[in-house]
Amino acid sequence: MKKIFSLIIFIAYGLAALGQSDPTTKKLLSDISKKYQSYRTAKINFGLKAVNQQNQTTINEKGELTIEPRTSKYRILLENQVMISDGKQQWNVLKDEQEVQINHVEEAQSGSITPATIFSFYNQGFKYPAAKSEQVAGKSLSVIDLTPTDNNKSYFKVRLRLDKSLNQIYDVTVFDKSGSLYTYTIQNFTPNVKVTPKTFIFDKADYPGMELVDLR
Template sequence: MKKQLWFMVGLLIIAYSQNSYAQNDAAAKALLTKVSQKYNAYKTIQANFSLDIKQANGGSHTDAGTIYLDKSNNKYQVSTKNQVLISDSKTQWNIMKAEKEVEISEASNSTNEINPTNIFSFYTSGFKYTLTNTEKVKGLTLSVVELSPLDSKKNYSKIKLRINKASNLIYDTTVFDKSGNRYTYTLASQEGNKALSGSLFVFNKNDYKGFEIVDLR
């Protein structure tokens, strides 16, 4: 399952702070604008998340972790039990603990390319969207927006975004890929403008002694 974290920071993340929407449901646009404004006010974000995968063949997988994001400097760390992604905006380290391997690659800061700095604003371009209904979960009222990619070559067919109606924060995101698998990412807690240590965004090889280093740059 070493690539599951890559899938998380892949399918969910499309474009950062581009508030240009296609012709869509006016109510959905108004809601997504509020969500975008909420997250754009944060310079840093720390969020705990869980991942629930339902496979087309009936299999399943769960994982959980934390994302630390310094938006203004395009730096991040995404950490789970078995894998860590670190970027200082120039270099990215993909640390796979079970394999005892670290892959080093150049960080991408493109607004048109997949990268973890965009995780809280992926919905702002590249989609058609519709506000569907309201759902109740754990005493919370959630607004539901369904997004369809404008690019038919994407390997997913639909994304379901549920938004906490009281806070305008994303509650969870479900990605439906074309092979029939379903990936649900739930944000258990989110904290904006938290002071984050710079060490979170630096790879320290002394923490991973005995790991094979694979430089892909």
């Protein structure tokens, strides 16, 4: 899982000129981003499916994200990993390795996609065609294939599916150049939940015996 999450995080707020992109799709994405940014906080339960097509292996995991969209503060809980950010620093708690990696947010999130950013990553650095429609489990979805404008990215495409009835992201699939697929599926979204300041602060006392590795 360590490799998966080093591959998938970046934050991009504010719409940029993407070029060669469908204006109707651009408005659709902009409206969803504005709706997300309007929330004071949000709690998201999500599923992660990682498929390695080379060796035919699949990893399924469930997680929980608590986030302040306007400040970029978040806490991600997984079975063997916790990621905490106060908006400036990020603490990556690796339980199996008994290690906590500390990094600046910009360095930790450069060039990747995570649960903390799936509501905003598409605002910059992509081009996309008109959205297509798809029916999944009785839901009507808009399907958008985003292509990064930077060819040096480790992925060549990101598929974003939107729930038309909720005007909300249904899932995001990252197509890695290695042939692996990473899919985040939103299972439950609760806006404006109550949080305490401690939610977004790393407390060493909560992880006794773990080695602190400062990568800043």
